Amino acid sequence: MKIWNRRSRTVVLGAVPVAALMSLLTLPTVPGTDIDLTVPYAAEGPGPTFDTLGQAEGRPVVDIVGAEQDKTSGHLNMTTVSVRTKMTLAQAMGRWLFTEDTLVPIEQVFPAGKSPQQVQKDNEQAFANSESNATIAAMSYLRRPLETMVIKTSESSPAASVMNVNDVITSVNDKKVTLPSDVAAAVREHAPGDTVTVTVDRRGKSVSFPVTLAETPEEFRQGREKSAFLGVTTVAQPAGGLRVEYNLADIGGPSAGLMFSLAVVDKLSPGELTGGRFIAGTGTIDAEGKVGPIGGITHKLQAAKDAGASAFLVPADNCAEAVRGGEKGIELIKVDSLSDAVGDLKDLDGGKQPSHCE
The missing domain is CATH 2.30.42.10 (PDZ domain)
Known part of the structure; x- marks a missing residue:
């Protein structure tokens, strides 16, 4: 016997009065006019993940030259959230009904008074800042x-x-x-x-x-x-000729900072942080190495699990939301700084208990 979920029942019960309008509402504008029929919402869902110890488009995601690098193994995957905008009502309903996407007011993606171009510019700057902070935090941790x-x-x-x-x-x-x-x-x-x-x-x-x-x-x-x-x-x-370059195109925002920094530390310090495991995570990082919260934690957890991660590094301030998300089969490791994250990974590799989200 097939059991419908809550979303299915809601949509089916309301389908009769809506059905006559669906042919119109699948269009982005009213035919023959400039009237916009897209909904003022964005759909957020799991996005792609990228191994910061691996490669993207033939180049190392974290490329280091000018220094001897230690061997690494396993994965340190940064995670992302996919965002869809300019949806018709039918498209929005489809995302809500048939996927795990969440619908959020468009203002959460494009704040009032900012154009999409300005938002993109801000996201690119935030990403550049996260790269800079990742390098600073890693070099400070390594005392370089x-x-x-x-x-x-x-x-x-x-x-x-x-x-x-x-x-x-x-x-x-x-x-x-x-x-x-x-x-x-x-x-x-x-x-x-x-x-x-x-x-x-x-x-x-x-x-x-x-x-x-x-x-x-x-x-x-x-x-x-x-x-x-x-x-x-x-x-x-x-300083001294060592260079760190981050090679990911079309990614914005600051939430890759922690995973970038961990990759730099792993490549430039003895031993392997992952112990061969598939670790994923997220979190902003500042120049002092403090890890900050991010948005879309439940979608990032889903993306990590789908990619094969066994453990996920969660910013301390996101722990409550991550636990409420109820994602099974992935270990939630609580971190609030770069040194904390390194210590937790070493504990995990050494058979000790890292700090967990509770």
Whole structure:
């Protein structure tokens, strides 16, 4: 005997009055007009996972050069959430009825006042920040020195005519800088119109030059008060010729930070963090190595289980939601920092009990 789920019963009982409209509601616009018939909701579900110890499109997901790498095995998979928008009512009902997707107000995906292009730009920046923080946290854990490199200059900015991509910023007004946050703090000490001396390492040669700071454009201000603007996008990187590059295209947001950082630690430290196991996880990471919560934890757990993971690293603040999700057959390991995550993986490999979500 076939038993219908709650969604099925609800849809069937309401099907008669809806059926006559379905042919219209499968269209994105009213024929012959520009009237939009798509629903103001997005469907979120399990997305693809990527092994940060493996390859994507023929390149290492986490590529390290300039240092000897230790052998790794198993998986350290980062997880994602798939998002579908611009759905007709029929498409939305189909996602709700026949998949495990959840429907959320479109404002959760595209906040009011932001275009899809702006949201994409924000997600790309968040992803770049997660890469930078992953490197900083991993190098700090491994006690390796860091430096700050220019990866982009803003058009018509003070930096555009004097600074080059790949310049390593070493000081601002003779104040030594190591991290991107140091550069930002040094610039914020000044007002628009002030002239500062910036020193960079350019292909092994120290170069200094004056830069007159501008006023931060509105697109970069994000609601903050007017301040001085240099106009460079920088990333932290290991000093001494060691380079870490992350090779994943079309992925946005900050939630890959923890898994990126773990991959760097695994490749640059003795022993294997996974012990050959299939580990997946998620979580933001800051420059100090603290792991932060993310959205879509239940979908990410489903994606990890579907991919074959036996254990999942859960940010501590997501534990309650992960347990409520009730995903069976996957071990939920609670983490709140990079060092905590490394310790838990070592405990798991050594037959000890890691910290679990309860």
